[in-house]
Amino acid sequence: MTTSPLARLLIIEDNEEVLRSLKKYFTKKNYDVVTASNGLDGLKVYENDQDGFDLIITDLVMPNISGVAIISLVKKKSPQTPVIAITGWGEHPEALATEAQADLVLEKPIELDRMDRFISDLLKKK
């Protein structure tokens, strides 16, 4: 028996390994997961999507369109959509992510169970 997904997530991350593991983990947790491997593709998915995303997870440092840009654009279009920023160790655009109104900034390596709890909390608050 299949249950309907808990929520629809968009994950944008240019590290394929991280993207794969996030997709695998959250799909297993019964989320409907859509992924993009860079900022431009992520933005296109977001702009062309008809069903709407309940939450967005984006890496901060990516080629072409950065996570900070994604957060700014998402928050401009739908301020109520929660966005989680993930950042690599030693990268310092966290302040910009907060300024762009990211709901949460998490540093890699990501603890998936902890992230899952944060997502549940953010979705409840929505």
Next chain:
Amino acid sequence: MSPSKIKQKAPAIIGTSQAMERIKDLISHVADTGLNILICGESGVGKEVVAQNLYQESPRSSRPFLKINCAALPDGLLESELFGHEQGAFTGAERKKRGKFELADGGVLLLDEIGDMSIALQAKLLHVLQSGEFSPLGSEKEVHTDTWVLAATNHELEEDIRHDKFREDLYYRLNIIKILIPPLRERPEDIPHLIEHFVNEYAYQFQAGRINIPGNHMIAKLCEYHWPGNVRELQNILKRGFALGNWDEIIDELFRYAPASIPSSGQSAGAMGRSASVSSLSGLDYRTLNLDDISLKDITRAAQGRVEREVISFVLEKTGWNRSKASRILKISYKALLYKIKDLNIIIPH
């Protein structure tokens, strides 16, 4: 000076390579965002053309587009050009002057060669980007500006940050969106399209029928050349050929000054140095350029890149590509060597 409000069409972005298609796609998606954009690429790749396209596709296209070259002016003058000054702010400031940030209000300001800006001015720029406010020289009042800032550079800013030449916080603030234009040698499939574009452009200027168009064989040769001066160099060579028609001679010259391949193990860099001319060292025949296009900095940088590439390749070959050993011999850090291998596109032989 009042900024021009005449709406001009931006020059087209020419090329069908994957990289250029991606850039056109990126421009159409980000031109209306107003987010800071960093445009990177070697000299002559067309960074300003990208900036003009962003401007023309933006909702600000009816407002001013201003440009300032941060490498062309001494620090004090650049500061006054950017932020303006009050009357009597310094010796010679006889009247009040509005800065580019004030003139470009509501429009776009392109900060060209941002990598050459001093650390002190970088701090002032960061303040404007953070707060949207600045003080003209000699004034205590903050002026508000709504200027969309585009920055362009041929520097590897990440490397400049490591050497404390560029502020990391400013880098992240400018690098919200990055458009990297690859050098022409990495997209030779664009060369015939560029030639066609310049044929059309100059045929109009030269009067139809009076332009010497290169034959297919010549175009094929032009596609093989490595174009260290990128599209600007191609344009200058074409302009010369269109006027004179001496394509054989032009192509001979291009390849005569092209750099020798990486030396074999028996050849030392010193032996090369004795007979090297500026053109063979830099790979850039500055004699074919218009005087306005000659930049000592660009030629020196090109020559430095070639020397570094040759010496590093030689040492890597000698050490069997043992990078730790090579970095010790070269007396640079291991990290710097890895960066240079990547930056100079030195490929491990199979």
